[in-house]
Amino acid sequence: MYPFTYHRPASLDDARARLAASEDGRPLAGGMSLIPTMRFRLSSCSDLVDLNAIDGLAGIERHEGGIRIGAMTRHAAVEASAEVREAIPALAALAGSIGDVQVRNRGTIGGSICFADPAADYPAGILGLGASVNTDRRSIAADDFFTGLYETALEDGELVVSVDFPVPERAGWAKFGNQASRFAVVAVMVSLAGGAVRLAVTGAKSHVFRVPEMEAALAADFSAEALEGIAVASEGLNEDLHADAAYRAHLVGVMAKRAVRAALAP
Amino acid sequence: MAEASVTLTVNGREVSATVDPRTLLVHFLREQLQLTGTHVGCDTSQCGACTVHLDGRAVKSCALLAVQLEGADVTTIEGVGGPDEMHPMQTAFKENHGLQCGFCTPGMVMKGIDIANRHAAPDEATIRRELEGNLCRCTGYHNIVESIAAGAREMSG
Numbered sequence: 163m164y165p166f167t168y169h170r171p172a173s174l175d176d177a178r179a180r181l182a183a184s185e186d187g188r189p190l191a192g193g194m195s196l197i198p199t200m201r202f203r204l205s206s207c208s209d210l211v212d213l214n215a216i217d218g219l220a221g222i223e224r225h226e227g228g229i230r231i232g233a234m235t236r237h238a239a240v241e242a243s244a245e246v247r248e249a250i251p252a253l254a255a256l257a258g259s260i261g262d263v264q265v266r267n268r269g270t271i272g273g274s275i276c277f278a279d280p281a282a283d284y285p286a287g288i289l290g291l292g293a294s295v296n297t298d299r300r301s302i303a304a305d306d307f308f309t310g311l312y313e314t315a316l317e318d319g320e321l322v323v324s325v326d327f328p329v330p331e332r333a334g335w336a337k338f339g340n341q342a343s344r345f346a347v348v349a350v351m352v353s354l355a356g357g358a359v360r361l362a363v364t365g366a367k368s369h370v371f372r373v374p375e376m377e378a379a380l381a382a383d384f385s386a387e388a389l390e391g392i393a394v395a396s397e398g399l400n401e402d403l404h405a406d407a408a409y410r411a412h413l414v415g416v417m418a419k420r421a422v423r424a425a426l427a428p
Numbered sequence: 429m430a431e432a433s434v435t436l437t438v439n440g441r442e443v444s445a446t447v448d449p450r451t452l453l454v455h456f457l458r459e460q461l462q463l464t465g466t467h468v469g470c471d472t473s474q475c476g477a478c479t480v481h482l483d484g485r486a487v488k489s490c491a492l493l494a495v496q497l498e499g500a501d502v503t504t505i506e507g508v509g510g511p512d513e514m515h516p517m518q519t520a521f522k523e524n525h526g527l528q529c530g531f532c533t534p535g536m537v538m539k540g541i542d543i544a545n546r547h548a549a550p551d552e553a554t555i556r557r558e559l560e561g562n563l564c565r566c567t568g569y570h571n572i573v574e575s576i577a578a579g580a581r582e583m584s585g
């Protein structure tokens with residue numbers, strides 16, 4: 163690891179001030195992505211601003227419009243939350259499919275979406291459920307948040323504070339995980355709300371994306387059969403030692419059907 | 429780079445130390461506190477050999493900085509029992525042949541206790557799913573699963 167100065171602010175304002183005052187400061191959430199990449203010297207920073215001692219950044223709130231999840235809420239808390247299980251069981255299933263217990267005990271929703279790993283699960287949850295990301299400056303719609311490989315719409319020093327999820331009529335999560343790392347080879351979140359369908363795919367491209375042809379077919383007929391014959395082109399899909407592009411394209415179809423079946427399951 | 433000081437509880441005892449902020453918890457435990465029961469089995473935070481309990485929950489000590497743990501409560505394998513007085517989960521591993529080379533075992537025992545703390549009588553499927561973050565290169569897992577089931581029975585009984 164390259165050297166850095168460590169900060170442990172007790173308030174969001176203090177965290178912002180320390181980030182602003184540093185040459186190349188970075189927030190630290192669960193550390194499950196940042197610490198391994200710093201260990202490999204794939205990333206470095208002048209100042210590490212730990213968000214773990216700030217009150218009020220973690221928590222799950224049910225309100226009339228939906229569910230608000232604080233940025234520092236751990237994956238394990240979302241997986242176990244009675245509110246999430248009741249309102250959006252697919253989101254609890256997503257959280258419970260991330261990594262392993264030890265990773266879920268530390269990793270946070272804010273860290274996951276800010277890191278924007280191409281194989282991360284939460285980005286599909288945000289986009290597939292049409293959530294919005296609240297920062298210390300503004301609210302960003304899911305469709306505008308993920309912009310590229312490890313890239314988001316966040317500005318320098320902008321901090322994610324919470325994520326707002328509307329409650330859909332139905333939603334389903336299906337993941338084909340890598341056996342060793344547990345990251346998604348391909349995973350799909352689908353939701354149905356007020357006649358509108360959102361279907362988001364992670365693991366297959368540089369960043370999470372929607373599939374309009376599948377959404378249109380599902381809006382007309384929300385069933386796995388409606389997806390029969392709709393193929394996703396393999397051009398531009400990721401290729402690595404786990405799966406080539408053609409296999410990933412095939413998996414998108416399979417996971418999309420499984421997600422719809424999960425959404426329809428009683 | 430400024431050194432930082434940290435005060436935490438390790439195995440029931442308060443420890444104050446000065447650390448380089450880059451020090452991982454696992455290196456702090458092994459090299460500064462000489463608690464070498466916690467192992468390092470990988471550099472990708474995947475193997476679970478470094479599993480300890482932080483405020484009562486299983487975490488990977490290779491993915492945490494020691495400096496983060498101001499006021500925290502950490503338990504390592506040394507804190508649960510030793511040769512003279514073994515924890516029921518340790519005894520269960522011994523009696524069920526739950527280890528071969530033993531490298532993964534400290535992490536497996538810490539994870540086993542964590543599983544038993546959250547599930548009164550975990551079935552095989554639950555134990556296998558809970559063990560996703562702990563790798564073993566020797567046993568094929570069968571006897572580890574048996575050990576944890578037996579240890580959990582002992583702990584709840």
Ligand SMILES: Cc1cc2nc3c(=O)[nH]c(=O)nc-3n(C[C@H](O)[C@H](O)[C@H](O)COP(=O)(O)OP(=O)(O)OC[C@H]3O[C@@H](n4cnc5c(N)ncnc54)[C@H](O)[C@@H]3O)c2cc1C
Nearest residue numbers: 191192193194195196261269270273274282283322344345
């Ligand atoms: C073995 C292993 C398996 C894993 N498997 C999966 C998996 O199957 N699926 C999956 O989705 N993920 C997986 N992960 C990643 C895990 O979910 C991480 O927790 C997550 O990607 C990052 O969250 P974090 O809280 O740990 O963030 P950190 O690692 O602390 O931070 C990540 C990045 O986000 C920035 N950041 C953090 N919080 C904020 C904030 N509030 N505002 C602005 N910027 C912020 C940081 O500066 C950093 O750049 C795995 C990790 C490991 C080690």
Ligand code: FES
Nearest residue numbers: 469473475476490
């Ligand atoms: S050494 Fe921590 S997970 Fe392998």
Ligand code: FES
Nearest residue numbers: 528532564565566
């Ligand atoms: S007993 Fe050898 S690695 Fe598990």
